Amino acid sequence: MSNVAEELTPDTARQQLVEQLTAKGRLSRPEVAAAFLAVPRHEFAPAATNVQAAYADDVVVTKKNAAGETSSSISAPWLQAYMLETAQLRPGSRVLEIGSGGYNAALIAELVGPTGAVTSIDIDADVVTNARVALLRTGYSQVEVALADAEGGYPDNGPFDAIIVTVETADIPPAWTQQLAPGGLLVAPVRMRGNTRCLTLQNRGDHLAAIAAIQCGFVPMQGEGKTSVRRLPLRGKDIVLTVDDTTTQADGEALAAALELPRREVWPPVTATMDDGGAFESIHLWLACQPRFYGVLTVDRDRVADLLDPDNRFTCPCLLTATSFAHLTLRQPDRGTYQFGAHGFGPDAADLTAQLAELIVVWDQQHRHGPGPSITVHPAGAPLPTTDGLRLLVHRRHTTIAITWPGLAGNVEDMA
Ligand SMILES: C[S@@+](CC[C@H](N)C(=O)[O-])C[C@H]1O[C@@H](n2cnc3c(N)ncnc32)[C@H](O)[C@@H]1O
Structure with missing residues (x-):
């Protein structure tokens, strides 16, 4: 039998990746497509990575920490x-x-050309060394790679027209x-x-405003900006509840016991298709913004089939009380149509x-068909504009992040 991975050349794989991203609507600017065609992604992947894996629309893990968790990776091309x-x-x-x-720095170098400048920083000396070597080998010696903690940015080379954070x-x-130049963008x-x-x-002067938002996942920040979440194992590592605020009270033992009680379910007549991708991330954020105890359930789907409907392919937002929880779920009444539902325990x-x-x-x-919530970032402690919407305030060390859903009264303070 022929081995597709061995036969595939990097040039062909790169071409296929660009065609795939274009077909999915992920590449709309020709110069970005040209950058993806120019940069040899496999040269930045670990040596053992085959061509197919290097050019899949997926993450390539490049380093794990002592606990076996991914600490560095090449992000998914999309x-x-x-x-x-x-x-x-x-x-x-x-x-x-x-x-x-x-890899991403090389893509940026293609886009900004010889008159632009690319600085890439990382907290991990191995990552810095490997990036330098790969960039030199592939002809991107103009990229400056520096060992630095994200917290301080890189003032020596600023101001920047764009700061792209990939952690x-x-x-x-x-x-x-x-360090952002006037009119610059922070992603x-x-x-x-x-x-x-x-x-x-x-x-916007006294605050930052999001002009676009998309659901994503990245490796967590290390160094000075490292933060932690509470993780409550409800059935070993197979079912874990993550709480990312200080207000929510959750008793791991009581919630684990709740799982053993019969499941309640309610199925309102609300559906979405996979083409309606924005609906899934919109409803997740909507539930996170409620003035209630809240967490996110992560489930090992192969091992815990009894908890989830087979069509539920997402992490599940949860409403909580001290002893019970209900999580968002999905089922497929017709092929390609997903119905939102609630599963409850306790x-x-x-x-x-x-x-x-x-x-x-x-x-x-x-809310589903409206403009969505506005997301703004304000210096911690600064007065916030009043709103007539439902607003979640996420309080962090340096900033308060406000997520405001228009049209509903009520401020939700101090949720994180
Ligand atoms: C997803 S990887 C970056 C991927 C890279 N941009 C690419 O496309 O190939 C995230 C990186 O962030 C780094 N990192 C984590 N915390 C950091 C911090 N405080 N300052 C700088 N880098 C950090 C990790 O060491 C890791 O290499």
Whole structure:
């Protein structure tokens, strides 16, 4: 039998990747497509990576920490394409990439050309060395790779027309805003109550405003900006509840016991198709913004088939009480059509599933088809504009992140 991976050449694989990204609508700017065609992604992957894996629309893991968790990777091409397009890079742009590896920096170098400048920083000396070597080998010696903590940015080479952060952050350190040139864009995957969105942020003087947001995942920030979340194992590592605020009270033992009780379910008549991708990330953020105890359930789907409907392919937002929880779920009444539902466990399951079902309906009727929430970032402690919307405030060390859904009264303070 022929081995497809062995027969595939890097040139063909690169071409196929670009065709695939274009067909999926992930590449709309020709110069970004040209950059993907020019840079040999396999040269930045570990030596053991075969061509097929190097050019799949997926993450390539490049380093794990002592606990076996991924600490560095080449991000998925669709997400790199998104970030490069949303950052509006052009010839002559000065760019800071935070979180290195070399491949993305080479793509940036293609886009900004000989009149631009690319600086890429990483906290891990191995990553810095490997990135330098790979960039030299592939002809991108103009990229400056430096060992530095994201927290301070890289003032020596600023100001930057774009700062692209390729590591998950819970906060926006002041250095990033200070090092942004007038009119520049900050693209960063920001974790807000357990939900990470790649935000494209513009400086509006006294705050930053997101002009675009997309769901994504990145390795967590190390160094000075490292933050932690509470992880409650409800059935070993197979079912874990993550809580990313200080307000939510959750008793891991009680919730684990709740799992053993019969499951409640409610299925409101609200559906979406996979083409309606924005609906899934919209409802997740909507649920995260509620003034309630909240967490995100991660489930090993192969090992815990009894908890989830087979069509539920997402992490699950959860409403909680001290002893019970209800999580968002999905089923497929017709092929390609997904219905949102609520599964509940524990003594309060009946109430919680009914409340979750009601929130699904309110989202569908009032928010799903609108402009979506506005996301703004304000210096910590600064007065915030009043709003007549439902607003979640995520309080971090340097900033307060405000997620505001228009049209509903009520401020939700101090949720994180
Ligand atoms: C997803 S990888 C970067 C991928 C890279 N941009 C690429 O496309 O190939 C994230 C990187 O962020 C780095 N990192 C984590 N915390 C950091 C920090 N505080 N400062 C700088 N880099 C950090 C990690 O060492 C890791 O190499």
